[in-house]
Amino acid sequence: MTEQTASELAEGLADAVAGMGEEIRAAAVAETRELMAAALESQFLQPSGREQFGGNTPDELIMLFLGETDMAEIPRLRSALARFEEDGGVSEDFRAALLFAIRLIRDETYEI
Secondary structure, X not given: OOOOOHHHHHXXXXXXXXXXXXXXXXXXXXXXXXXXXXXXXXXXXXXXXXXXXXXXXXXXXXXXXHOOHHHHOOHHHHHHHHHHHHHOOOOHHHHXXXXXXXXXXXXXXXXX
């Protein structure tokens, strides 16, 4: 058995800690993605849970958020809101786009 120098031991320990740090980071990212996706899906796509979101339906929340200043400054979102107001609600295409984005967040295959 060979003796390791203090420098070699320190280097080995530093490598082990770096590996653990990366594992912790990856687990935190995965958990955050899952929690974000679940929260978005619950808030904007699930018909139940009105009491959780101030008595608003998912469609009402979408339209409410689209009307906020930051969102309303984006022409495509402003146009979508006007269309939803005219048609009496959020379109299925918009809901499908939300689901698509949520699934991209949830799937670790895609870097975000």
